[in-house]
Amino acid sequence: MKFKGYVRPNGKVGSRNLVAVIPSVVCANDVAQAIVRQVQGTIGYFHHQGCCQLPPDLKRVTDALISLGSSPNVGAALVVSLGCEGTDHARLVEEIAATGKPVEIIRIQQLGGTSRAIQAGIDAAQALVMKISGLQREETDISNVVMSIKCGGSDATSGMASNCAIGYVSDKFVDLGATVIFGETTEFIGAEHILARRAVTPEVGKKIIDIVNQMEARALSVGCDMRQGQPTPGNIAGGLSSIEEKSLGAIAKSGTRPIQGVLDYTDMITTQKGLWIKDTPGREPEILTGMACTGAQFMMFSTGRGAPQGFPSMPVIKICGNPLTYENMKYDMDLNAGLIITGKKSIEEVGEEAFAMALRVLNGEMTKNEALQYYGSIDIHMLGPVI
Amino acid sequence: MELKLGLKVHEADNVATIFAEGILKGTQVQIRDKSGNTQMLTVLNDIPYGHKVAVIAINKGELINKYGEEIGIASKDITPGEHVHVHNLDSMRGRGDLERSKQ
Numbered sequence: 001m002k003f004k005g006y007v008r009p010n011g012k013v014g015s016r017n018l019v020a021v022i023p024s025v026v027c028a029n030d031v032a033q034a035i036v037r038q039v040q041g042t043i044g045y046f047h048h049q050g051c052c053q054l055p056p057d058l059k060r061v062t063d064a065l066i067s068l069g070s071s072p073n074v075g076a077a078l079v080v081s082l083g084c085e086g087t088d089h090a091r092l093v094e095e096i097a098a099t100g101k102p103v104e105i106i107r108i109q110q111l112g113g114t115s116r117a118i119q120a121g122i123d124a125a126q127a128l129v130m131k132i133s134g135l136q137r138e139e140t141d142i143s144n145v146v147m148s149i150k151c152g153g154s155d156a157t158s159g160m161a162s163n164c165a166i167g168y169v170s171d172k173f174v175d176l177g178a179t180v181i182f183g184e185t186t187e188f189i190g191a192e193h194i195l196a197r198r199a200v201t202p203e204v205g206k207k208i209i210d211i212v213n214q215m216e217a218r219a220l221s222v223g224c225d226m227r228q229g230q231p232t233p234g235n236i237a238g239g240l241s242s243i244e245e246k247s248l249g250a251i252a253k254s255g256t257r258p259i260q261g262v263l264d265y266t267d268m269i270t271t272q273k274g275l276w277i278k279d280t281p282g283r284e285p286e287i288l289t290g291m292a293c294t295g296a297q298f299m300m301f302s303t304g305r306g307a308p309q310g311f312p313s314m315p316v317i318k319i320c321g322n323p324l325t326y327e328n329m330k331y332d333m334d335l336n337a338g339l340i341i342t343g344k345k346s347i348e349e350v351g352e353e354a355f356a357m358a359l360r361v362l363n364g365e366m367t368k369n370e371a372l373q374y375y376g377s378i379d380i381h382m383l384g385p386v387i
Numbered sequence: 388m389e390l391k392l393g394l395k396v397h398e399a400d401n402v403a404t405i406f407a408e409g410i411l412k413g414t415q416v417q418i419r420d421k422s423g424n425t426q427m428l429t430v431l432n433d434i435p436y437g438h439k440v441a442v443i444a445i446n447k448g449e450l451i452n453k454y455g456e457e458i459g460i461a462s463k464d465i466t467p468g469e470h471v472h473v474h475n476l477d478s479m480r481g482r483g484d485l486e487r488s489k490q
Contacts, residue, residue, distance in 0.1 A: 156404050156437030159454070160394065189480045190458070219481040226481025239404065239437035241471065242478035245458035304437070324408075324436065341406050 009100025025050030083109030155238025155304030159249015162321030168351025190244025310369030397455030
């Protein structure tokens with residue numbers, strides 16, 4: 001099976017051909033936003049990190065921005081630096097450039113401030129867009145696909161409909177030799193024993209239990225009751241009573257294939273195939289960034305309550321398990337898995353529809369949140385304090 | 388009248404999920420499982436869409452099962468047909484409040 005994508009100099013294949021405008025620190029966001037507003041074909045990663053943080057977190061910000069800039073959906077990158085930030089913007093430029101794509105950098109302080117940096121940035125972004133805009137899609141094997149998956153705004157339908165349909169799609173991509181990534185470590189709590197049984201080796205199984213224990217220990221260490229944060233108020237209103245119940249429904253989206261290993265938050269997929277876990281929190285702005293860091297060409301996102309957001313450089317397909325929400329939010333929801341709940345369609349039928357849409361999106365069709373540009377709020381997941 | 392349905396995911400489950408609107412106290416619902424077994428149940432509370440009811444009696448301290456797995460522990464005695472949610476089901480995980488009360 002094939003799809004048509006943009007083949008990058010390092011052999012990776014993108015489903016989009018975007019110029020990424022990358023602020024190296026939160027303080028560069030306003031300049032980066034002005035550039036993105038002006039120049040068609042650009043997207044921005046307007047995160048809130050990059051200075052006054054401890055070294056492991058500063059490294060994490062640099063690594064995450066390198067992974068985002070290296071994504072095959074990005075054809076060229078413009079780094080917007082303030083000049084005095086904590087991230088390593090020299091390494092940022094160097095490592096994205098190592099993938100073979102054009103990279104430019106502008107420095108706000110060096111250029112003489114906001115207005116001059118915006119002018120220089122618009123000129124640079126325009127040149128990059130014109131440089132890559134003529135690139136044509138080429139037919140390429142389906143095994144080049146990296147699909148990320150996620151559920152958000154879950155209710156009781158998620159675990160019985162939309163997540164099951166995504167599980168069907170996940171198994172199908174794995175069987176075609178592609179790569180599938182799922183995460184949300186918080187939502188393994190209570191279901192980790194089932195995931196550990198699916199690990200390819202006892203070591204991978206142990207790693208799954210370890211990341212869940214670390215996540216639970218973080219909740220225990222603050223002396224709070226996790227029920228105050230998970231399930232969320234929306235989950236509870238939707239009928240989910242405990243994190244265990246939410247988790248057991250959440251893992252349905254990973255399908256049934258063996259779990260090959262566990263990736264760190266900023267890791268890119270190099271040659272790994274099959275089903276992988278990425279250690280991420282569940283909240284959208286941070287997990288979508290973590291998933292885009294893998295180089296995923298798209299995401300399959302399950303919701304019951306109706307989560308509308310996407311990600312700037314990774315099209316997100318919304319598959320809604322709740323038939324009432326689908327009708328109510330049909331300009332945000334791409335697929336109706338609620339027909340499984342009403343008994344009108346099987347998991348396999350909705351799974352096949354979702355797979356067909358995934359192929360169309362890989363070939364260029366826009367998702368609803370992509371067309372609405374509903375992807376402004378992103379962030380990078382940090383471990384330590386802001387200091 | 389349209390039959391109101393509840394779904395029991397696994398045979399060993401002691402709760403079922405209601406996927407219908409307007410389930411008021413006293414409504415009769417048909418609970419189905421994947422093998423096609425059915426059971427009629429009168430609900431004892433108003434049940435919102437997507438919420439759970441007990442299909443058998445569950446005593447305080449007993450495990451509550453859905454998907455054939457534990458989703459929590461009964462914090463009160465629960466009778467068949469009763470709404471099962473955060474008011475009578477306690478999560479057993481990430482409970483820093485319990486850790487603190489042990490100290």
